[in-house]
Amino acid sequence: LILENDLRNACETEQLLVHYQPVIDLSTGRLKSFEALVRWKHPDLGLIPPGDFIPVAERSGLINEIGTWVLESACEQVKQWHYLNDTLGLAVNVSIRQFRNPQFPSVVRDVLEITQFPPHLLILEITESMMQDDYESVRIIEEIRALGVKLAIDDFGTGYSSLSKLGFLPIDYLKIDRSFTMEMLTHPPIQSIVQTIIDMGRNLDMELIAEGIEEEGQSSILAECGCQFGQGYLFSKPLPAEEIETAYCLSS
Numbered sequence: 001l002i003l004e005n006d007l008r009n010a011c012e013t014e015q016l017l018v019h020y021q022p023v024i025d026l027s028t029g030r031l032k033s034f035e036a037l038v039r040w041k042h043p044d045l046g047l048i049p050p051g052d053f054i055p056v057a058e059r060s061g062l063i064n065e066i067g068t069w070v071l072e073s074a075c076e077q078v079k080q081w082h083y084l085n086d087t088l089g090l091a092v093n094v095s096i097r098q099f100r101n102p103q104f105p106s107v108v109r110d111v112l113e114i115t116q117f118p119p120h121l122l123i124l125e126i127t128e129s130m131m132q133d134d135y136e137s138v139r140i141i142e143e144i145r146a147l148g149v150k151l152a153i154d155d156f157g158t159g160y161s162s163l164s165k166l167g168f169l170p171i172d173y174l175k176i177d178r179s180f181t182m183e184m185l186t187h188p189p190i191q192s193i194v195q196t197i198i199d200m201g202r203n204l205d206m207e208l209i210a211e212g213i214e215e216e217g218q219s220s221i222l223a224e225c226g227c228q229f230g231q232g233y234l235f236s237k238p239l240p241a242e243e244i245e246t247a248y249c250l251s252s
C-alpha cells in the first residue's frame with residue numbers, strides 16, 4: 001500500500017527517476033524520439049512502476065510537483081543528447097490534474113526557458129478523456145500550442161470521447177493503444193480498426209505512433225497500413241539514461 005507521505009518523502013529525497021523508451025520511424029528504422037516514463041526507486045521495495053503511484057500522486061495533488069520534475073529532468077537530459085543528435089524529440093505524459101491546472105502553460109514555458117529545450121521537439125501526451133471542448137481546456141491547449149509545443153493523444157481508441165472533438169482541437173499525434181497493436185495480427189477486425197484510425201489521423205494531418213510493438217510482423221503491417229512511427233519491446237523497453245546513451249551512442 002503506497003501512502004501519500006511515502007511519496008512526498010520520495011520526491012524530497014530524490015527517489016524518482018526517469019526511464020526513456022525510443023520511438024522509431026517504422027519505414028527507415030531511424031530513432032525519432034523518446035518517451036519519458038517515471039519510476040520510483042524505493043529503498044525497500046525496489047523499482048515501483050508508475051501505475052502503482054501515479055494514482056496516489058493524482059489524488060493527493062503531488063502530481064503537479066512530480067510532473068514538473070519529470071518534465072524538467074527529461075528536457076535537461078534530452079537537451080544533452082542534442083549535442084550528438086539535434087533532431088531527437090521528447091514525449092512527456094501529462095495527467096489530467098496537471099493539465100487542468102491554470103498554471104500549467106506557464107510551467108511548461110518556464111521549463112523550456114530554464115532547459116533551453118527546443119519547443120517543437122517537445123510532445124505532451126494527454127488522454128482522450130482530457131480533450132474536452134469546454135472553454136478552459138481549449139484555452140490551455142491554445143496556450144501550449146502558442147509555445148510551439150506539440151500535443152499527442154495517448155492510448156487512442158480506448159477512452160471515452162466523441163470523435164468530433166478531434167476536429168476542433170489542434171492535435172499533432174495520435175498514439176494507437178497497445179491493445180490494438182497486440183491483437184491486429186490475430187483478429188482481422190482489429191486490423192481494420194487500426195487501418196481506419198491511421199487513415200483518419202492522416203486525413204486530419206496528424207502523425208501516427210503505434211505503441212506496444214513486440215514483433216517484427218506487427219511493425220511491418222503497421223508500416224504498410226501507413227503508420228509512420230512506433231515503440232515497443234521489439235525496439236527497446238524503457239531504459240535508464242545511461243543505458244540509452246550506450247545503446248544509441250549518445251554520450252559525448
Ligand code: G
Nearest residue numbers: 036037038049050051054070093094095238
Ligand atoms: O512505464 P509504464 O508502463 O509502467 O507506465 C504506465 C503508465 O504510467 C503509462 O501509461 C503512463 O501514461 C504513466 N506514466 C508514466 N510516466 C508518467 C509521468 O511522468 N507522468 C504521468 N502523469 N504519467 C506517467
Ligand code: G
Nearest residue numbers: 037093155211212213214231232233234238
Ligand atoms: O500509457 P502509456 O502509453 O504512456 O504507457 C506506456 C507503458 O507501456 C510503459 O509503462 C511501458 O513500460 C509499456 N510498454 C512499452 N512498450 C511495451 C510493449 O512492447 N509491450 C508491453 N506489454 N508494454 C509496453
Ligand code: MN
Nearest residue numbers: 035093125154
Ligand atoms: Mn504515453
Ligand code: NA
Nearest residue numbers: 154155177211
Ligand atoms: Na499508451
